[in-house]
Amino acid sequence: MTKAWRAGALFGGGLVLLYAAVPVLARPAAAPATVRPDFDRDVMPVLQEHCLSCHGTSDPEGDLVMESYEDLMKGGTHGPPVAPGRSEESRLVMMVEGRTKPKMPPKRELAPEALSLIKAWIDAGAEPPAATAATRIPDIKPRLARPSPVYSVAFSPDGRQLAVAGHKEVRVLDPTTGRRLRTLSGPSDLVRSVTFSPDGKWLAAAGGIPARSGEIVLWDAATGTRVRTIKGHRDYVYQAAFSPPGGLLLATSSYDKSIRLWDVASGIEQATLREHTDAVFPVAFSPDGKWLASGAGDRTVKVWDVSTGRRLFTLSDSLDTVYALAFHPSGRQLSAAGADKMIRTWDLTGQDGTLAFSTIAHEDAIVQLAYSADGRRMVTAAADRRVKVWDVEKRTELRVLPAQSDWPTALALAPDGQSVAVGRYDGSVSLYDLASGRLQVDLLKPATPAAQTAGAYAAKQRAERDSLPPGPRSGPPGSAAANSLRRRERRERGSKGARRSAPLLDRRSR
Numbered sequence: 001m002t003k004a005w006r007a008g009a010l011f012g013g014g015l016v017l018l019y020a021a022v023p024v025l026a027r028p029a030a031a032p033a034t035v036r037p038d039f040d041r042d043v044m045p046v047l048q049e050h051c052l053s054c055h056g057t058s059d060p061e062g063d064l065v066m067e068s069y070e071d072l073m074k075g076g077t078h079g080p081p082v083a084p085g086r087s088e089e090s091r092l093v094m095m096v097e098g099r100t101k102p103k104m105p106p107k108r109e110l111a112p113e114a115l116s117l118i119k120a121w122i123d124a125g126a127e128p129p130a131a132t133a134a135t136r137i138p139d140i141k142p143r144l145a146r147p148s149p150v151y152s153v154a155f156s157p158d159g160r161q162l163a164v165a166g167h168k169e170v171r172v173l174d175p176t177t178g179r180r181l182r183t184l185s186g187p188s189d190l191v192r193s194v195t196f197s198p199d200g201k202w203l204a205a206a207g208g209i210p211a212r213s214g215e216i217v218l219w220d221a222a223t224g225t226r227v228r229t230i231k232g233h234r235d236y237v238y239q240a241a242f243s244p245p246g247g248l249l250l251a252t253s254s255y256d257k258s259i260r261l262w263d264v265a266s267g268i269e270q271a272t273l274r275e276h277t278d279a280v281f282p283v284a285f286s287p288d289g290k291w292l293a294s295g296a297g298d299r300t301v302k303v304w305d306v307s308t309g310r311r312l313f314t315l316s317d318s319l320d321t322v323y324a325l326a327f328h329p330s331g332r333q334l335s336a337a338g339a340d341k342m343i344r345t346w347d348l349t350g351q352d353g354t355l356a357f358s359t360i361a362h363e364d365a366i367v368q369l370a371y372s373a374d375g376r377r378m379v380t381a382a383a384d385r386r387v388k389v390w391d392v393e394k395r396t397e398l399r400v401l402p403a404q405s406d407w408p409t410a411l412a413l414a415p416d417g418q419s420v421a422v423g424r425y426d427g428s429v430s431l432y433d434l435a436s437g438r439l440q441v442d443l444l445k446p447a448t449p450a451a452q453t454a455g456a457y458a459a460k461q462r463a464e465r466d467s468l469p470p471g472p473r474s475g476p477p478g479s480a481a482a483n484s485l486r487r488r489e490r491r492e493r494g495s496k497g498a499r500r501s502a503p504l505l506d507r508r509s510r
């Protein structure tokens with residue numbers, strides 16, 4: 001019996017447990033020659049869970065990538081971290097055990113079983129994965145044959161970076177060229193919202209797993225180091241917003257009908273705001289940080305006092321789900337839009353809001369709305385595939401941006417007010433000149449031909465991503481199928497447990 005298997009027997013509990021699926025392995029000592037820990041099956045999952053956030057392909061710490069056997073064995077700054085057959089002398093083990101500083105992973109402990117598994121693998125010779133490439137378990141970053149929809153884009157306060165939400169990652173681009181500055185991995189599912197703190201210090205990505213949990217990942221925006229992952233909601237997070245001026249609080253809205261306020265420095269939940277009776281979509285702080293506005297599937301906009309967590313008032317003018325809202329930079333007005341295709345603007349007094357203006361703005365649900373920093377322009381994006389620029393003072397439509405290759409699902413205005421970034425369902429991102437409406441640059445190209453992005457392909461992707469119940473979801477909006485489904489889901493609406501879909505999903509399925 002090799003040393004490894006004695007070690008295995010010592011740490012028996014963990015090994016036996018992990019191997020329980022393969023009967024003969026339940027007693028390692030009985031079959032030492034034929035059974036040994038396999039890299040892909042036994043080691044990779046541990047690295048995935050505990051190490052990849054910092055040792056992924058993009059910007060790996062210590063120049064050490066751990067996404068595959070080959071990456072790991074190649075090593076980092078200090079050379080190969082694994083000495084086959086000698087776990088005790090392997091840098092990786094010494095760092096995990098804290099014998100070599102800094103300890104890995106820096107802030108957490110590896111479960112003893114996980115460590116013993118890695119040691120057993122090293123002591124057994126640190127062999128490459130047994131399975132052939134074809135039968136390997138899909139690795140951590142499956143090469144997506146399809147692009148992930150871009151549900152959110154955000155400029156850094158200095159305008160030099162554009163964060164783009166993706167699937168399990170956030171890409172940070174140079175907004176003038178599209179050059180990728182950094183890829184931040186860590187989120188466990190689709191990222192629904194990305195945002196920089198007002199001081200530019202933090203970058204947050206929010207999302208989570210539909211019907212299960214919400215997740216917020218925070219990075220140090222300057223270094224790209226992942227600082228914290230916050231879990232808290234009972235469904236995915238739709239939007240996250242930092243409180244101005246300092247970004248000390250983070251507000252998150254969720255499909256679980258609640259809004260939560262988090263202390264950014266500690267990650268501790270400060271308050272849960274629970275008065276919406278349906279999924280909460282947009283959240284936005286007033287420019288002075290004192291108020292928080294939220295919009296929801298219950299067709300209301302609510303305004304909250306941030307310091308007390310109390311609701312100040314409810315604006316009930318909307319006729320359908322509210323998907324987007326924004327305070328005017330002056331703080332004196334609030335605008336919202338959503339499934340009823342209308343923009344509404346309320347004048348805010350100390351205690352209430354009065355409807356100042358409303359207009360039918362698009363031919364389908366409006367999913368994004370933003371003000372330029374000077375407050376003179378508003379930009380809206382809708383499921384009619386149009387992005388429109390509005391003159392705020394005259395309350396008129398100024399222009400429609402050039403034709404969009406797919407639904408414009410994300411929108412952000414550059415801090416200098418010169419340009420607007422649009423992200424789409426087909427994974428593409430473009431930058432437009434706000435004054436002329438002209439395309440400046442395609443930052444990310446759609447990864448599939450335009451003809452395939454809409455229709456069946458997207459519907460399938462959406463159904464998979466959001467694990468919606470199967471049903472007749474195909475058919476363009478307005479088609480018989482879409483309309484009948486729309487009616488059906490209207491009926492189900494409000495019935496307990498009936499799961500409704502997210503905005504763009506809504507628009508196609510209701």
Ligand code: HEC
Pocket residue numbers: 047050051052053054055061062063064075076077078079081091092095096102104105106107110226
């Ligand atoms: C929170 C981020 C983070 C996580 C998680 C993390 N590491 Fe690291 N790792 C680092 C940093 C930072 C360095 C560079 C340390 C230095 O050189 O001072 C590093 C360096 C290393 C090195 C040395 C590479 C070299 O050649 O210099 C090894 C080995 C290592 N990590 C192993 C692990 C293992 C194994 C895990 C998971 C069990 C892990 N790390 C998880 C941040 C992390």
